[in-house]
Amino acid sequence: MTKKLANLGLYGLGTMGSALALNILDNGFALHVSNRTDSVVADFVTEAGDLAARLTPHNDLDQMALDMPAPRAIILMVPAGAPVDDAIARLIPLLDKGDTIIDAGNADFNDTRRRTGTVEAAGLTFIGMGVSGGEEGARNGPSIMVGGTPQAWGAIRPMIDAIAAKFDGAPCADHLGPDGAGHFVKTVHNGIEYADMQLIAEVYGLMRHGAARAPAEIGQIFEQWDKGALKSYLVEITGIVLQAERDGKPAVDVIQDKAGQKGTGRWTVIEALKMGQSASTIEAAVAARGWSAEKETRGVGEGVLGGHRGAVSLPDGDYEQALLAARIIAYAQGFRILAAASDTYDWNLDFARIAEIWRAGCIIRSALLDDISDAFRGDLPQGQLFLAPTFADTLKAATPALRRVAGAAIAAGHPVPALTGALAFIDTMAQARGTTDLVQAQRDFFGRHGYEDIDGRTGQHGPWWD
Missing domain, CATH: 3.40.50.720 (NAD(P)-binding Rossmann-like Domain)
Structure with a gap:
């Protein structure tokens, strides 16, 4: 009652x-x-x-x-x-x-x-x-x-x-x-928010500093993106912010490039790592805010290290698809953290419902959330959002653009830690066999930690111990 x-x-x-x-x-x-x-x-x-x-x-x-x-x-x-x-x-x-x-x-x-x-x-x-x-x-x-x-x-x-x-x-x-379930979900919401904002900022940076495009022009592009698959509150306000002026100048140009933070993004990363999870896009976003605070060091570093940002020439469609792919990964990594916490603390979180209550009122509201809710209510391979048919198809189509954008940025000296973090996650999860066989061999060599062999036998040791 x-x-x-x-x-x-x-x-x-x-x-x-x-x-x-x-x-x-x-x-x-x-x-x-x-x-x-x-x-x-x-x-x-x-x-x-x-x-x-x-x-x-x-x-x-x-x-x-x-x-x-x-x-x-x-x-x-x-x-x-x-x-x-x-x-x-x-x-x-x-x-x-x-x-x-x-x-x-x-x-x-x-x-x-x-x-x-x-x-x-x-x-x-x-x-x-x-x-x-x-x-x-x-x-x-x-x-x-x-x-x-x-x-x-x-x-x-x-x-x-x-x-x-x-x-x-x-x-x-x-x-x-x-x-603590409600506050934890809010914390991870904010972690996804950090990642989304950083991804948007990196795409803006490439268009602004790599292609020398005016903020207002970039803002108009974001305004158009907000009518499609990238529709969201953060893309919407980015379009508004980039077209705004202060004293006859683009408003972004009179703002110091130092971003504040109140701790929720950092809490997300800390708790994820405690539970054995890694959210590369969120980690990159938290790190980027920390680096942004080191304005004086960056100023000295530009002179000492010869900082240079070269030209980047890519079609707008590549940026749009790269941002879409990376955003999917940011949400997917956030929900992986929620799943780990739900198991750890026996919360029995309803991920579909969480996606639904994020569809209005919150900072990360976006067109993706309906598809996320549907995915959790359907047959989800391995319980992983990025493997849901809708998102897997989108990632397969959009990842080549993410690869071109990240590659061009790296080649031209533009820092894109969140975009590359998303790409690294995709590439890792697309490989049935990676390179940590060597890492585990090293651990066994110096610490006799043992390993599981390809036949499933645990506690094995290498020939260096024969």
Whole structure:
């Protein structure tokens, strides 16, 4: 039986918190709010305008919790790490059995699993909720990935379904599994986002610096690509960004070439490697952001190493097909990580449903997601997305273009770590026998680690030990 809708509170009225709060109010729900800084609460009441009729402001988190009638669900929209732990520690003694604490910020899923144990030991319920879509999504409809107990989900589901983005009328939100499942899915979503952005940037770089084409012209090409197989939010905004101007110059030309990161891409790579997985496109994207921060070193390196970017002359169709092939691999690698985590933590993730809730509201929404959902609901060879007939056929057709683009870039001195990472994955997975026979022989030689021979016998040793 579903619990009655919890009385809602939200703590943390920063950019994302205030946008989410307005979304909740706009959908007809009453809401209590508070913030660490009192003046922010007053400013939010003013910002809410007519929606403030359903708003109860508080200048203190503790007082908000005490003033709210049970059953209560309090959403935390504070920075990851210690601020979340501090808020939970304050709330636990103030809440009643069955009340729910919801961490709706980006969080390391390991923290979410730990917090679930702490909160539930106190007789409360805890939800780790991934929210994707940035400020616009939070305000108008994000993709929402929920982890926690089914009972806690039932108490907030009407609100979540109402505020989430909609695809063909269905909410892009769901309960995905226990404890850290929601936050982990959101983390991998962001890892795919890193890869997609880097792939797009590499294609832009080749067209801009290899073919000396103006940003606005490249933007128009992305605008056209957004009408075909590459249709997606990131391709759409790339077309807009590249055609924008600031002070009579292309907007991208006045932006320093240093990209920030908040850690979710790095978390994706770390957790993947812990589970014995490797996502070459995501790893490359995280590395590229790290390298981008070393602006001074790169400046010196250009002089010392004689940096040079030569001309690249390729048809636009090659870039389009290369980006399509690499994007498929980025998604496929992301879902491989999700599959490994589902097995490791016994989450029983529904990959088709995850693809469906990413179709609207989130940053990586794209035309590929319908095909991804269909693939997971069908007969999937080896459980691998890139082997699904639809994607395998596309990869066979598009990989030659990816090979031409990557080859031309390397020959001309243009760094394309994500494109080459995707190509390396394709080439590796297309070879029944590779070169790690030698690696394992080396391991046996220096460490007597043994090997499995071609007849399936394990614990074998080479003639160097005879």
